[in-house]
Amino acid sequence: MAGTQDVTQEIQQAEQELAELRRLNADLERRNAAQSEALEQANRELQSLSFAISHDLRAPLRTITGFSKIVLAAGAGKLDQETLDNLGRVAAGAERMSSLIDDLLKLSRVSRMELQRQSLDISQLAGAVAARLAQAHPERQLELQITPDMTAQADQALCQIALENLLGNAWKFTARTAAAKIEVGQLERNGEMIFFVRDNGAGFDMRYAGKLFGAFQRLHSQREFDGNGIGLSIVQRIVIKHGGNVWAEAKPGEGAIVHFTLGSAPQLK
Secondary structure, three states, X not given: OHHHHHHHHHHHHHXXXXXXXXXXXXXXXXXXXXXXXXHHHHHHHHHHHHHHHXXXXXXXXXXXXXXXXXXXXXXXXXXXXXXXXXXHHHHHHHHHHHHHHHHHHHHHHHHHOOOOEEEEEHHHHHHHHHHHHHXXXXXXXXXXXXXXXXXXXXEHHHHHHHHHHHHHHHHHHOOOOOOOEEEEEEEXXXXXXXXXXXXXXXXXXXXXXXXXXXOOOOOOOOOOOOOOOOHHHHHHHHHHHOOOOEEEEEEOOOEEEEEEOOOOOOOOO
C-alpha cells in the first residue's frame, strides 16, 4: 500500500512540475511576443525618424548652403572680409551638418538591413575596397598587404560597408605617416577566425578606447583628421548583427589594429 502511495505522490509531483513548466513556457512566449512588438515599434519609429531627418532637415540646410554661396559670390569685392568670412563659416557649418545627417542615415540603414549570409571572399572584397581608395587618392603612396584566401560565411553588402569604414580609417590616419603601411589579415584563436585591419598611422590613447565605437565620438580633432566619428560605430553594428565581436588596440603615433569576428552561420538541421 505504501508503494502505491509513493507512486501516486510521484505522479502528482510530476504533474505539478509539468504544469509549472507549461506556465513558465507560456510566460516566456508572452514576453517574447511583447519584446518582438517593442522591437518592431522601435524599428518603425527609427524609420520615421530617418525619413524626417532625410527630408525635413535636408531642405533648410540646402537653402542655407545655397544662399550663403550666392551671397559669397555676389559679395566678392563689395563686402568686407569679416562678413565674407562669417558667410563662409555659415556655409561650412551647413555642409558639415549635412554630412552628419548622411552618416546618421547610414547608421540607421545598417541597423535595418537584414543579414544574408553567403560564402564570402574577404580578401577579394578588401582588395576591391582598397583599389577604390587608391583611385580616389592617387597622391598617396603606401604599402598594402592583404592575406590571400580569407573567407567567411557573412553578408556581402554589410561586410563591404565594414571594410570601407575600416580601410577608410586606416587610409585617413596614415595620411601623415612617411612610410604608410596597411595590412588586412586573419588569425585563429581557440578555433575562432579573427580578422584584422592594422595600420602604422596616428593611433590613439587606449585610455579613451571606451569611446571608440560610440556614434559621433572622435579621438582626434577635426583639424587633425576629417570625419564625424561614425565609421567604427557602423562597423560595430555590422559585427554584432553577425553575432561577432570587435575591439581595437593602439598606441599614439604607432598605429592601430582593429580585430573583428563574424560569428557562426546557423547549422541547417
